[in-house]
Amino acid sequence: MLDKPASALRIRERLLESERLMEETGCYDGITELKLRNQDPLKFETLHTKLRAYCVSAREMARRISASPGVREVGEMVVAIYTPEGDAIALSNGIMVHVHTMSRFIKWMIREGYEENPGIRDGDIFANNDAFIGTVQVPDVMDVVPIFHSGKLVGWAGAVCHELEAGGITPGGDVALAQERFTEGLFVCAEKVGVDDELRRDYVIRCERNLRMPIYWVLDEKAKVASCIDMRESVKALIDEIGLDSWMQISKEFIEEGRRAQLARTRQLTVPGIYRGHTFYGHVTAGKPGYQPLGDPDWLYNMPIEMEITTDGKIVMDFEGTQPWGYHSMNCTPAGMDGGMFVTLTQHMNFEGLVNDGAWMATELKLPAGTWTNPDNEMVATATSWALLLPAYGVFQRLLSRSFIARGFVEEAFVGQVNSPMIEMGGTSQYGTPFGMAHFECAAAGSGALAIKDGLDTAYVGWNPESDMGNIEIWEQNMPMLYIGRSIVPNSGGAGKYRGGCSFLSTWLISKTDHLRLVTSEHSSRVFDNGGLCGGYPAPTCQKHRAVRDSNIFELAGKGEPLPHHTGTNPHRSELEIRLEGEQVTVEGPYITAPHKTGDVFTHSYNGGGGYGDVLERDPVKTAWDVENGFLTPEAAEGVFGIVLDEDAEGFPVANLEATKRHRAEMRAARLARAKPVSDWIASERERVRAADFAPEVKKMYASAIRLSPRFTRDFSDFWGVDGKAAFGVE
Amino acid sequence: MSSYSKEVIADLVAGTLPWPQTRRIMSAYKDDDRFFKYVAVLQDRVGWQDRILLPVSDHLFICESAEGRVTKCECGHSFGDYRKNWKLAASIVVRDSEEALREIYPNSDLPDPEWMEIREFICPECGTLHEVEAAAPGYPIVHDFEPDLEGFYRDWLGQPLG
Numbered sequence: 015m016l017d018k019p020a021s022a023l024r025i026r027e028r029l030l031e032s033e034r035l036m037e038e039t040g041c042y043d044g045i046t047e048l049k050l051r052n053q054d055p056l057k058f059e060t061l062h063t064k065l066r067a068y069c070v071s072a073r074e075m076a077r078r079i080s081a082s083p084g085v086r087e088v089g090e091m092v093v094a095i096y097t098p099e100g101d102a103i104a105l106s107n108g109i110m111v112h113v114h115t116m117s118r119f120i121k122w123m124i125r126e127g128y129e130e131n132p133g134i135r136d137g138d139i140f141a142n143n144d145a146f147i148g149t150v151q152v153p154d155v156m157d158v159v160p161i162f163h164s165g166k167l168v169g170w171a172g173a174v175c176h177e178l179e180a181g182g183i184t185p186g187g188d189v190a191l192a193q194e195r196f197t198e199g200l201f202v203c204a205e206k207v208g209v210d211d212e213l214r215r216d217y218v219i220r221c222e223r224n225l226r227m228p229i230y231w232v233l234d235e236k237a238k239v240a241s242c243i244d245m246r247e248s249v250k251a252l253i254d255e256i257g258l259d260s261w262m263q264i265s266k267e268f269i270e271e272g273r274r275a276q277l278a279r280t281r282q283l284t285v286p287g288i289y290r291g292h293t294f295y296g297h298v299t300a301g302k303p304g305y306q307p308l309g310d311p312d313w314l315y316n317m318p319i320e321m322e323i324t325t326d327g328k329i330v331m332d333f334e335g336t337q338p339w340g341y342h343s344m345n346c347t348p349a350g351m352d353g354g355m356f357v358t359l360t361q362h363m364n365f366e367g368l369v370n371d372g373a374w375m376a377t378e379l380k381l382p383a384g385t386w387t388n389p390d391n392e393m394v395a396t397a398t399s400w401a402l403l404l405p406a407y408g409v410f411q412r413l414l415s416r417s418f419i420a421r422g423f424v425e426e427a428f429v430g431q432v433n434s435p436m437i438e439m440g441g442t443s444q445y446g447t448p449f450g451m452a453h454f455e456c457a458a459a460g461s462g463a464l465a466i467k468d469g470l471d472t473a474y475v476g477w478n479p480e481s482d483m484g485n486i487e488i489w490e491q492n493m494p495m496l497y498i499g500r501s502i503v504p505n506s507g508g509a510g511k512y513r514g515g516c517s518f519l520s521t522w523l524i525s526k527t528d529h530l531r532l533v534t535s536e537h538s539s540r541v542f543d544n545g546g547l548c549g550g551y552p553a554p555t556c557q558k559h560r561a562v563r564d565s566n567i568f569e570l571a572g573k574g575e576p577l578p579h580h581t582g583t584n585p586h587r588s589e590l591e592i593r594l595e596g597e598q599v600t601v602e603g604p605y606i607t608a609p610h611k612t613g614d615v616f617t618h619s620y621n622g623g624g625g626y627g628d629v630l631e632r633d634p635v636k637t638a639w640d641v642e643n644g645f646l647t648p649e650a651a652e653g654v655f656g657i658v659l660d661e662d663a664e665g666f667p668v669a670n671l672e673a674t675k676r677h678r679a680e681m682r683a684a685r686l687a688r689a690k691p692v693s694d695w696i697a698s699e700r701e702r703v704r705a706a707d708f709a710p711e712v713k714k715m716y717a718s719a720i721r722l723s724p725r726f727t728r729d730f731s732d733f734w735g736v737d738g739k740a741a742f743g744v745e
Numbered sequence: 746m747s748s749y750s751k752e753v754i755a756d757l758v759a760g761t762l763p764w765p766q767t768r769r770i771m772s773a774y775k776d777d778d779r780f781f782k783y784v785a786v787l788q789d790r791v792g793w794q795d796r797i798l799l800p801v802s803d804h805l806f807i808c809e810s811a812e813g814r815v816t817k818c819e820c821g822h823s824f825g826d827y828r829k830n831w832k833l834a835a836s837i838v839v840r841d842s843e844e845a846l847r848e849i850y851p852n853s854d855l856p857d858p859e860w861m862e863i864r865e866f867i868c869p870e871c872g873t874l875h876e877v878e879a880a881a882p883g884y885p886i887v888h889d890f891e892p893d894l895e896g897f898y899r900d901w902l903g904q905p906l907g
Contacts, residue, residue, distance in 0.1 A: 422800075
């Protein structure tokens with residue numbers, strides 16, 4: 015076996031040298047001049063396009079090997095090609111968040127001396143799902159293979175799939191109940207899991223014996239290995255064509271070009287300065303079964319973000335002032351935070367230039383140690399990192415969008431992503447076999463509004479730009495639940511001149527099982543975890559779960575009586591309560607309860623996006639269309655948007671423009687009459703702040719932020735003219 | 746490199762440009778002369794003469810006025826020095842009860858007003874809703890944007906600011 019790096023240096027020394035050169039020159043690997051690009055720009059672009067084609071083709075092939083509807087239907091996979099040092103050169107579409115997390119995984123192995131032991135040889139397969147090494151969460155399992163040419167290490171091919179079952183304390187992948195690392199599921203910590211292009215039998219056995227539904231993980235492993243081998247062979251053929259020296263040079267130029275393109279895009283699309291925003295997340299678990307009393311059960315998370323755009327085009331994101339890590343599953347590692355940054359940049363700014371790790375190199379993340387963004391304890395759980403990661407990067411999208419609006423590129427402004435609540439499940443399948451699965455229809459939420467139009471309805475999530483909810487029939491094959499409804503949720507987008515995209519809600523009948531565990535995650539309680547922009551409102555993102563146990567649905571169906579297909583528009587009495595008899599259940603926070611069985615009914619809704627602009631400027635005609643098609647309720651149209659609707663001869667809503675004008679003038683006057691000067695409001699709130707007259711969780715949030723962050727303490731104290739430490743009893 | 750007429754930019758900003766044309770603009774290389782055309786479109790829209798230096802929201806602009814560089818509402822109301830947080834000079838409606846939140850969210854599950862309130866920042870003159878914050882009670886008002894106006898004009902636009 016051959017294990018020589020292409021450079022005369024050992025690979026670890028080469029990595030250190032590459033980092034030193036970047037430090038010294040400011041350019042990737044010391045590439046201060048794009049020689050090959052300048053010699054032949056067309057060839058340069060053509061070769062990168064080839065690499066990208068290798069990635070896209072390998073991913074599509076792999077999706078057809080997978081047994082997982084998450085990968086096959088929804089595309090929960092990404093593949094990429096890396097330099098020997100682990101920097102991404104080219105990538106496929108899909109869950110691009112993992113392109114840089116995989117980079118961290120490769121670099122981790124290099125730094126840990128894997129070249130000596132266990133060795134890096136042609137045909138080896140390495141796997142990882144440890145977020146402190148380089149991924150986001152346990153179900154994000156990645157495989158990489160080294161690429162050797164002429165006996166030298168010339169790169170890596172890597173692939174990630176999001177597994178639908180990870181073998182944690184609760185079934186599924188995003189294990190909401192995990193409070194420490196030890197309950198998250200099956201860990202593979204940068205292991206050599208295969209040699210000679212074949213997965214080791216003992217590794218496969220370990221997977222088979224530690225997962226509820228090993229077919230997903232094991233076949234995904236084979237899919238990933240196949241895609242890596244496919245990319246590896248394509249790269250080797252390319253090197254045969256262009257020569258090894260040329261490959262080693264051009265692969266680095268691709269990354270440096272990507273870095274320069276990112277800086278140029280920032281200078282072209284934005285305005286330098288300081289941008290600030292925040293969002294919140296409510297985690298409510300008091301009284302729920304299964305949680306160990308390791309920390310406080312209920313948490314309110316503040317996520318303040320300060321973004322600086324420097325005049326050289328660098329974007330610096332600072333999370334100072336946010337909350338500490340906790341005994342829950344929502345912590346995030348720096349790898350995950352990197353991933354969030356990378357996938358956001360690829361969507362919003364890297365539509366020109368080469369998309370690769372160069373973009374990430376033109377940014378900087380400041381992640382305060384000890385917070386959920388950078389835990390100073392590697393035992394913490396990260397199984398549902400997305401719960402905090404998505405709202406946080408939704409803020410980033412709004413900050414970027416303000417810069418696009420300032421610069422005039424209004425068509426790029428976008429109110430930002432929302433969380434995508436998930437359902438995990440397991441127990442006995444409809445076939446009578448043990449099973450476990452994550453339901454991935456959440457990959458099609460509503461997007462935030464744009465600055466020129468409404469958001470996308472049921473067609474966007476931040477973590478997979480290739481948004482897809484999957485076909486009902488496929489999901490039904492994989493779980494003991496039948497759809498009795500999949501409906502748009504009216505008013506689920508935030509109100510505004512342009513409304514946020516609407517979400518949907520699914521209603522299921524549990525079928526052919528006497529033991530179905532359902533667990534949900536990544537949905538905020540008691541607070542909205544998103545925002546609007548330029549006067550738009552946040553989307554209503556703290557929905558409760560509604561279910562009926564021991565329902566009479568079969569009896570109703572037998573009689574041909576109407577069945578509930580959604581929860582309806584009355585927040586005080588759902589359609590389930592109106593139409594079904596049985597034990598009515600309403601749950602706030604993660605849905606963790608006793609198992610369900612045949613005849614129970616369960617609902618789960620996803621999130622819409624925030625709105626843009628003053629709601630009183632919304633187009634009345636478009637609003638009538640929204641009401642007609644179930645995106646808005648008539649009471650919202652009139653009460654929130656100020657639009658008076660009549661009915662035409664066939665009973666369809668039509669906007670009454672004159673009455674709308676009058677109604678809006680009244681609403682505007684009422685708004686002004688109700689408002690008070692901000693200075694008066696601050697004066698009236700000051701005593702409440704001084705007395706810390708807040709709910710216990712709010713007080714705890716302030717005390718935690720003040721304890722961790724001098725800047726938050728200073729800003730808080732200066733704003734209110736109150737000693738923040740004294741108010742919240744912080745020493 | 747792309748370039749569009751002022752009329753096209755005006756329609757784009759107003760949200761009235763037909764979608765196929767908008768989509769082509771989104772997919773094309775960006776037009777490097779956008780900023781000044783954009784500002785010209787906005788300058789035509791506002792009913793006052795002060796020079797717009799930088800738009801900062803849908804109806805808020807930093808402009809050169811007799812009282813210096815200020816943040817100004819489209820109606821002409823000045824919120825004062827652009828370096829200060831305009832929100833502190835605005836009017837506010839705070840929705841911190843179930844009843845007040847229900848007015849905006851008539852058919853949805855609501856936040857707990859003990860955990861989150863909705864703050865609406867309004868022009869005291871024309872009543873335009875400029876910004877909405879969803880925040881925990883007691884959370885300081887955010888200063889959304891402090892542009893590096895000098896750096897932007899000098900280094901990126903290559904144009905004099907004053």
